[in-house]
Amino acid sequence: MIWGAILSFTDYSVVAPTHNVGLANYRAIGNDPYALLSLKNSFEMTAIYVPFEMGLALLFASMLAKLSRFDGFFRTVFYLPVMTPTVAIGGMYLLMFNGPYGLVDQFLGIFHIPEPYWLTDPNWIKPGIAAMLVWQVGGNTVLYLAAIKNVPQQLYEAAAIDGASAWRRFKDVTLPMISPTLFFTFIILTVYGLQVFDQIYTAFYNPSNAKISSDTSLMYVIYLFQQAFSYLHMGFASAMAWLLFGIIMVITAVQIVVSKRFVYYEGEQTR
């Protein structure tokens, strides 16, 4: 790891002799249009993915919490995609989102919704990728469900006595009480979204379509991987990795500062 930090200041390429190049790698990232583009792509995709995933997981979890029967069944069903290998997801995505021939667009066609070319239209690539990732929403649903079930029942009873509607009980009791979990997943999902590799690499960078793929699907981690292991620009790639680490740290710090206003920790006052 520290070696990686040192490497990022060199032009290490496994085969050629290594030189110390100072900050040149970091400057090179700034001058590399693909590095900047891939960073922008990763951010845009994550910005679509995280709210979508958290919203759906919360919706499913709050519905599941109301059931006394079948909740185990639905939990299993929702969790199945999490158990599917990422390569299979990427490969299925390739066929199911295959423009007008794919299952998804045929389904949308029933309702006469315009059928996007998910794999080639730059406007639809990122939402498509986000949708593919959200298919695995089951993990977060299970997490939120556990959090909701841990909210003490007295709070709901008190709220009901005060005449709070179902929506108010959700907004003013459930949400604050599970806010630590929401906040935790907010950070984890952001970090995950910025780093996701397998599914996108399978769908967009498999040996058959590596050349056709549009630049819109070039995620930061994919570009990093190509730089390191296809072009053997190890120093440059290390610099990219450390830049990502720095970015993640900054984002996390901002999230922590901002969320202080919204996250409620039980027993915080006594600490």
Place this chain on the structure above:
Amino acid sequence: MTSISPERAGMPSPDIPPGVLTPPEPRWRRSLPALKQVPFVVLLAGFSVLFIYPFLWLVSASLKSRADVFNNKLIPSHFVFHNYAKIWSVAPFLHWFANSMYISILAAVLVTFASALTAFAFAYFRFPLRNFLFGCVLATMMLPTVVTMIPVYLIWHHIGLSSSQIPLWAPNLFGSAFYIFLQRQFFMGIPRTYFEAARMDGDNYFTMFWRIAVPLAKPALIVTFLFEFKAKWNDLMTPLIYLHGYHQYTVPLGLYNLLGVYSPSAGGQGDYEWLMAGFVLATAPLLIIFAFGQRYFVRGITLQGYKG
């Protein structure tokens, strides 16, 4: 990294309420009356289709002929079970399957016991800088994998093992931060008097670990094993880096390559039905272990999100 303490950074803090490790008691009724549940069941059933249908579609596609594989019909016009026989001969799928199995199982076993030893040390022994060192272990969870990916590769390259299967499982000998954290919680829940009693009976540290700590923390060990098995079984990035011989491949890497082999744009015949059969076979082991270990997965996930 030091500017942010792990706890503030959203990491689970070590003090977990007892309800998490043992399944929480149903202390109340929060569910709606039976009749009012019906709309929710209907809605959720509607959503379930989104999660189930792709599986049905996949199984169906894997049973179609080459001409039909793109037609999206749920029931194939005629069933081609032959695809499942073909996949073993058109590609060294058996090799890949065996590779994936042995790497995943070995990696999972290693990480389970390495993490357990470390976790036991953190839970039982009192030594200087213990909390600081534990904080360091937790901090590695925040580190993106890409940061360590390159130096780790170079280490293997220097040893001369960078195109073998060893780098896929050997790092697990050192345990893994999340599992160490998870198991430490279990070990700390074991009353110290048990160990004192064992010591009176002449146990040494290792037999104490083996005969008392491990059996009592079995659920945590199973969670670790299952999570790691799944992670290794799915992993594409690491095999992409280290495996170069066709017969060395793991299932994900092999299927990834077949995507290219069968694609018409790369000169293939468009035999996606074999690929689909491969996807089904790749998914099957995970669904089987999920069927047997579902409660451990649920418990592991719940624990993951817990913070005090």
